Amino acid sequence: AQSVAQPEDQVNVAEGNPLTVKCTYSVSGNPYLFWYVQYPNRGLQFLLKYITGDNLVKGSYGFEAEFNKSQTSFHLKKPSALVSDSALYFCAVRDIYGTASKLTFGTGTRLQVTL
Amino acid sequence: KAGVTQTPRYLIKTRGQQVTLSCSPISGHRSVSWYQQTPGQGLQFLFEYFSETQRNKGNFPGRFSGRQFSNSRSEMNVSTLELGDSALYLCASSLEWDGPYEQYFGPGTRLTVT
Numbered sequence: 001a002q003s004v005a006q007p008e009d010q011v012n013v014a015e016g017n018p019l020t021v022k023c024t025y026s027v028s029g030n031p032y033l034f035w036y037v038q039y040p041n042r043g044l045q046f047l048l049k050y051i052t053g054d055n056l057v058k059g060s061y062g063f064e065a066e067f068n069k070s071q072t073s074f075h076l077k078k079p080s081a082l083v084s085d086s087a088l089y090f091c092a093v094r095d096i097y098g099t100a101s102k103l104t105f106g107t108g109t110r111l112q113v114t115l
Numbered sequence: 116k117a118g119v120t121q122t123p124r125y126l127i128k129t130r131g132q133q134v135t136l137s138c139s140p141i142s143g144h145r146s147v148s149w150y151q152q153t154p155g156q157g158l159q160f161l162f163e164y165f166s167e168t169q170r171n172k173g174n175f176p177g178r179f180s181g182r183q184f185s186n187s188r189s190e191m192n193v194s195t196l197e198l199g200d201s202a203l204y205l206c207a208s209s210l211e212w213d214g215p216y217e218q219y220f221g222p223g224t225r226l227t228v229t
Binding site: 032034036042043044045046049051090094096102103104105107108 | 119148150157158160163171173205207213214215217218219220221222223
């Protein structure tokens with residue numbers, strides 16, 4: 001069975017500092033990995049995805065994520081945080097070899113960026 | 116291109132009643148998934164439809180059901196509502212039901228059961 005872990009319920013960062021939101025995954029084969037963001041009272045918005053190839057993936061709003069196969073991680077990063085980045089972030093995985101494999105989401109990490 | 120739309124946006128129902136939620140996917144998207152989001156349980160997968168067929172199902176009781184129409188629009192139904200069914204119900208669409216395709220989410224339907 002596939003699973004995703006987001007070990008931090010909340011991450012606090014000062015504006016202008018780099019941010020990292022952690023995600024580790026478990027699949028039987030190779031993964032497709034995704035990051036989503038949710039603002040209050042809104043649905044989830046797609047940020048970026050890893051399919052294959054370059055381990056560093058760039059996405060929307062200046063976010064990027066680094067795929068590390070040996071550590072089974074897909075951490076979300078941004079060089080300089082903004083107050084407007086404060087939101088709930090979800091990591092998700094799908095096993096590329098799994099038949100009828102659904103998209104599995106982590107529990108979410110709340111990012112709080114302060115001035 | 117219009118995004119995923121969900122109707123209604125807000126709903127208040129009484130225990131024991133039933134409810135139907137509607138989702139219109141992005142044009143050209145053939146897969147629709149449904150999720151329940153609550154503060155305590157987080158984001159939980161309900162089911163996924165493609166070509167009018169249920170492809171995946173989460174661990175929810177039979178009171179939760181869904182269907183997809185030939186135009187890819189989808190509905191989900193909850194019968195015999197319980198207080199614990201109060202949640203934000205999210206619909207998401209994607210091009211296909213499997214593979215590296217990201218899902219695009221609607222704004223959700225906020226269901227309150229009293």
